[in-house]
Amino acid sequence: MGRRLGIIVGANSYLDPAFRPLQYAENDARALAQWLVNTKGGNWAPSDVQHVQGAYATRELVESLITQTCMHVAGPSDLVFVYFAGHAFLDETSGQGYLALANTHYQQPSTGLHLPSLAQQCMGSSRASHIVFILDCFQTGRAWSMQRSSPYDSKPLLGPTILNALQQVGNRLICCSCRGNELASESGVKNLGSLAYQMIVGLCGPVIDPTSKQITLQRLHAYLYNSLGEQQRPQLFGQEHTPLVLVGDMPTLISPQHSGPLSPAFSPGVSEAQPAQSVSTGSLATQASRYATATAQISPTKSGKLALAEAEQQSNMLLSQARHLIQMQKPGEAFNCIEKVLQIDPTNIDALILKGQLLGTFNRYEEALYVVELVLQFDPQNALVWSMRAALLTNTGQNQAALQAIERSLELDPNNPETYAIKTSIMDHIATLQSQGNSQRLTITNKRGGPRSFFIGAGIQFLGLATGVVGAALPILQPKLPIAAALVLQSLGLALLCVNAARGSYLHGFARLLFTLFTSALAAIILGVVAILEGVNKIGTGRIYLTVKGNPTLLVPFLFLGLWLALAAALPLLLALGGFIGGLVLGVRRKKR
Structure with missing residues (x-):
């Protein structure tokens, strides 16, 4: 059939x-x-x-x-x-x-x-x-x-x-x-x-x-x-x-x-x-x-047909000429000589290998691959041709197939150092591509400035405000608790507010600065409400004065509460403004895009 x-x-x-x-x-x-x-x-x-x-x-x-x-x-x-x-x-x-x-x-x-x-x-x-x-x-x-x-x-x-x-x-x-x-x-x-x-x-x-x-x-x-x-x-x-x-x-x-x-x-x-x-x-x-x-x-003939010996002699002469032209940096003329050899003997392995190598140097990888596949049909045990196939596949982005081809070449000729060098190059290329892919995935994964990032930042800001308020109010509500616990909570809350405000404005810009302004205003409102409710403006008769007069030990906790709320209202906003200006000057947000 x-x-x-x-x-x-x-x-x-x-x-x-x-x-x-x-x-x-x-x-x-x-x-x-x-x-x-x-x-x-x-x-x-x-x-x-x-x-x-x-x-x-x-x-x-x-x-x-x-x-x-x-x-x-x-x-x-x-x-x-x-x-x-x-x-x-x-x-x-x-x-x-x-x-x-x-x-x-x-x-x-x-x-x-x-x-x-x-x-x-x-x-x-x-x-x-x-x-x-x-x-x-x-x-x-x-x-x-x-x-x-x-x-x-x-x-x-x-x-x-x-x-x-x-x-x-x-x-x-x-x-x-x-x-x-x-x-x-x-x-x-x-x-x-x-x-x-x-x-x-x-x-x-x-x-x-x-x-x-x-x-x-x-x-x-x-x-x-x-x-x-x-x-x-x-x-x-x-x-x-x-x-x-x-x-x-x-x-x-x-x-x-x-x-x-x-x-x-x-x-x-x-x-x-x-x-x-x-x-x-x-x-x-x-x-x-x-x-x-x-x-x-x-049919193209020379006195009917070229005698076998004459054809072989002419092919060898043309191949020698082609190799010499390659050494003389004349690949185009060498290619023409190789084509003449293949017209005489289309199955000449040496000519086909040279043709594949020249096509590869001309960056005509698809044509070179076709020639290499043709040679492998004639001589599948040729280690050099398998190495050529690996190099061409690498140049066309088929890295796994290239690795398989170079492994086959090593099976046929395990003592060739050039083949090991090609394998190392292919593996380095694959590793580089994988590293670039991981880096890109990491960049995508860690991409900042989206809704998820905004809500995480807002949550941290609210958590810091709540932690600090609890820490400042704790000595007033529970005087018997150690003062160190209150100081730790106040410090932690203020640190969260300041770091998150500065970092967010530096990396993400105006939206985070605006949200910091909101939390600072909220801290100022809490301070004002506490002052009004406790009658700070009614000197001597306000509730806070009467409380402190009855229990002098509460004076310090009240002062810490007021001081902490004042700091929470002012310090994060100042740091956020500095971060915003710094990011603007350094072009951080422009680079992120």
């Missing part, structure tokens, strides 16, 4: 303003990827579907994903499915087609994905049984209008070389749709582009074969061709020699060189395909000849 390998790419926004922002491209890519891996949808293995969108959809990453999947990952019975939603343009000088990624510049076509080169490298040399590209593109640039044969023609994007090769090679297909151009804007349904919406609608039911429960590209194309208007109508180029099954049981396939020439009766020329209605049969010898000729057209 073969695998279905998907690469789904969508980009709405671009660095170059020459590419107008799109509305639905990323939604289309996301929706299709989700449908493919959904158990009630395509039921593809999630690990076999790569979804890239937005700013991550760079030319380097997308080209690497497609190339590595087609050239190495895909096996003889596998299907490779590539969906691209975004801008496409033609080089105004050469007229060749390019896919625009997030970091593409229109005036610099080399920053885009060169479609003829991609087709030559991936379609011509891949072992996959089927490869299909679905290009849902907005046609950007003036060159389109000079090469179109119809308002929404997509053939200029492919060019005659690809079209002629696809006509001869079986099971290599490209399906194009016009998302928009200078004549027509992007259109959508329910927040999806028209093609993606109809595609998902069809995949959910109308396209399913009622007998086999399979969904084939042939049935999907026929449905879309009849469901969409002229602008989005899919233009299919290439021939199916065996059914391309998107969903359902995949047929047992044999290699194209030995398969029969069964193919849907699409248009034999380079014009867009109509829904197939019949099949034709030819001789095996003729089919093998056609396949060999087309493969020669579509």
